[in-house]
Amino acid sequence: MRNEYAADLGLSESDLAPDWHTQFARWFADAVAYPLPEPNAMVLGTADADGRPSGRTVLLKGYDSEGFVLYTNHDSRKGVELTANPWASLVFPWFPMQRQVVVTGRVVRVDRAETEAYFASRPRGSQLGAWASTQSRVIPDRAALDAAYRAAAERFVAVEPVPVPPHWGGFRVLPETVEFWQGRASRLHDRLRFRHTDGGTWVIERLAP
Template sequence: MRNEYAADQGLSEDDLAADWHTQFGRWFAEAVAHPLPEPNAMIVATADAAGHSSGRTVLLKGYDPDGFVFYTNYDSRKGGELAVNPWASLVFPWFPMQRQVVVAGPVERVDRAETEEYFASRPRGSQLGAWASTQSRVIPDRAALDDAYEAVAERFADVDPIPPPPHWGGFRVRPESVEFWQGRASRLHDRLRFRRTEGGTWVTERLAP
């Protein structure tokens, strides 16, 4: 069966939507329909105050013209790094489609009401896990984590809905650039980028592969 995203298809300026979020919506819908496993999985790269970087995979939970939203423990490594250096890069690695989307921009916390709305939609087990895990901290063994989970399950046995922990919530990455990368033959890939200028307007530009 021919791959409809074959390397000879490419991505031209004529194919590109008028704005990054419409273009992302198109590609994301195609990634979901492909279907790819976890099409909303993205690599989030952050750095501490000294510039030491770290990366991890998280799940995108929403996007709109204001940016990309994910949720985490604010006391985690990424939460601590974003507190002192509120800038991140995101990579959506859609390898079977020979595509990736690369985002960079400043990061801010979402408001508490938005966090509470999303937290209420999570499975109860995931809600309890958010309370039980001291994310990114060293723990002695698996039993310590299981014991913490059992303790919070007992604590919230008669509570419904469970509220989000005070140290847990969302981040929104507000893009300064969004690059759409389409693989091509002979490593002559197509790279088209939306970039916000200092004046706040957006330009599109082609990057050499």
């Protein structure tokens, strides 16, 4: 069966929406419809206060014209790094579609009301897991994690919904660049980037592959 996102279709300037978030919505809808198993999976790149980088796959939990939202333990490695050095990159690796979206930008914390609304929508097990896991910390074994989960379940047995842990919340990546990458034959890929200028406007640039 022919891949409708095959490399010979390409990506031209005339294909793009007038703004990055509308273009992202189009491609994200394509990824959901494809279907990809985790279309909202993205690689989050961070760096500590000394500039040493780290990366991991996380899930996009929302986006709008302001940016892209994820949630995590603020005491995790990514949480600590995003607090100390509030800049990040995101990569959406939609390889079966021969597409990527690459984002770079500044990071701010999501306000508490928004965090609480999202946390309340999570399955109860995930709510309890946020209390049980000291994310990114060394633990002695799996039994210790399971015991922490049981303790959280007992603590909140009569509570609905489970409250948000004080160390848990959201981050929003405010894009300065959003690149739409479409694979092409002979590695002559199309790379079209929305870039926020110092004057507050957005420009579209084509990058060499």
